[in-house]
Amino acid sequence: MSDALLSLRGLNKTFGALKATDDVSLDVASDEIHVIIGPNGAGKSTLIAQVAGALKPDSGSVLLSDEDVTRLGVPARARRGLARTFQVSSLIANFSALANVSLAVQSHQGSSFRLWRSASRDSRLREPAQEALSRVGMAATRCDIPVDELSHGERRQVELAVALALQPRLMLLDEPMAGLGGQDCINMTAVLKRLRGECAILLVEHDMDAVFALADRISVLVYGRVIASGTPQEIRASREVQEAYLGN
Amino acid sequence: MAKHRAELLVNLVIALALPAAALTAWALGESFYVSLVSRVAILALAGVGLNLALGYGGMVSFGHAAFFGLGAYAAGIFAFHAFDGTPVISWPIQIMGAASMPVGWLAAIVVAGLAALAIGAISLRTSGVYFIMITLAFAQMLYYLAVSIPTYGGADGLILYLRSGFPGLDSSDDLTFFALCYALLMLAIFITWRIAGSRFGMALRGASRNEERLAAVGISPYPIKLVAFCISAMITAVAGALFAELVGFVSPTLMAWKMSGEILIFVILGGVGRLYAPIIGAAIFILLETLIGGITDRWQFVLGLVLLGVVLFARGGVMGALTGRARHV
Secondary structure (H helix, E strand, O other), X not given: OOOEEEEXXXXXXXXXXXXXEEEEEEEEEOOOEEEEEOOOOOOHHHHHHHHHOOOOOOEEEEEEOOEEOOOOOHHHHHHOOEEEXXXXXXXXXXXXXXXXXXXXXXXXXXXXXXXXXXXXXXXXXXXXXXHHHHHXXXXXXXXXXXXXXXXXXXXXXXXXXXXXXXXXXXXXXXXXXXXXXXXXXXXXXXXXXXXXXXXXXXXXXXXHHHHHHHOOEXXXXXXXXXXXXXXXXXXXXXXXXXXXXXXX | OHHHHHHHHHHHHHHHHHHHHHHHHHHOOOHHHHHHHHHHHHHHHHHHHHHHHHHHOOOOOOOHHHHHHHHHHHHHHHHHHHHHOOEEEOOOOOEEOOOEHHHHHHHHHHHHHHHHHHHHHHHOOOOOHHHXXXXXXXXXXXXXXXXXXXXXXXXXXEEOOOOOEEOOEOOOOHHHHHHHHHHHHHXXXXXXXXXXXXXXXXXXXXXXXXXXXXXXXXXXXXXXXXXXXXXXXXXXXXXXXXXXXHHOEEOHHHHOXXXXXXXXXXXXXXXXXXXOHHHHHHHHHHHHHHHOOOOOOOHHHXXXXXXXXXXXXXXXXXXXXXXXXXXXX
């Protein structure tokens, strides 16, 4: 028994001759922000997909609070408190921000088989959804617009609000800063910072300012392998990481 | 909001057009045209059923004729046995035939619901073109099954000598029968409206747009779509039962792929995912069939042109052309 919320034990995944995940083991404690960094093609997204349940590993296991969830699919893991965001925004395009978040709320309430009562007038859906949206800094006036008419930055916020509305134990964030401009990036970092302690976060990120501002621990993934894992100071000091990734 | 009001107005006009047409025909003593309006209402009802699966759930079923036909046979077989004085089934329990419309509707709903559960459970493991082909294949299987059962007329079909009764009403009266069809059509639209706006409906629309997202929030798309597929089939089956009573005849061609295509046309012509759209689609279809079909047997050439025009120039069907894009949720 460990006190880790998420444990990956010896995960392997190959695509043909390519070893996308090579014997990866790592733990995420229930109150930490754990960041995975690595160059393009290091297998970060493949790893995230295995944690979320979208991909099955060839071998190894995924434990959530000591429960083996390796064989469970995406919806079952989400119901166990594992919420994810996507590298490329994946919202329901013709739904408003509020409706997108409401879907997560109703999933959390376990009530998707109510066939009669109006969902749009249901305050038990609207209020938690609205709250999640305001927590990520979404302007209230923008919540009723279809998400395909929102800006890229706003869509990233909605993605995060959807994850929050699940009241997750672990958030799996795949490059939440991708494509964000300077101020949006700073805002998103601040929002994530406020989530520290509320739930664990496993974050894949390229933006080094955000990484070092947020991370409690960092794992470095190169060619599918974790080559280093430690506090931001340790990672910054590691010669191996410098050579493999950070450059100079 | 102006568009929203435009849509309400168009819906109201469509809803009132059917009884207005039926009453006019009745007042002029043209019972053929009363039946024709009943036909529009029934085919629209079949379309309303498909619209729940196609318009809200994104399931392009090319096999809804199976449910239309099953509904027709269910009602027809109950009436047939009532006429014959024999039981419909005698094991494990004996169920006698009944020349009663509510019984026929119930039988249609139960049979189509079970069939849709089986067909949907398998078909929904696929998507896209494969889903279209599998639903088509199941419908064709049922078509050949109906052809091969001599008890119920085989390929010749089953003639119903008397229209089944409805408690307290004279169902043989054309206007009364229209009223029944119309009431069921409006009820189905109301049910669809409630479902589409419910939590279930939100999940269903989500599943049709982005299954990955739905799964990521912890809702499995498969059971949501399966339940919607079954409800959709049940509504279409009631239309089939009414159709059997309207024409007094049930034949395997009701299950043939051409019928599936026609139900799809009602929905696409009218506007996919719009509540009242199947009425427009069915009305255009019947109008063309009656007006141009009276001049030439090639009336479907004109139907093809109309469909082509609507698909090319009005992506939301006639409804989309009249009131713009569907409101978002």
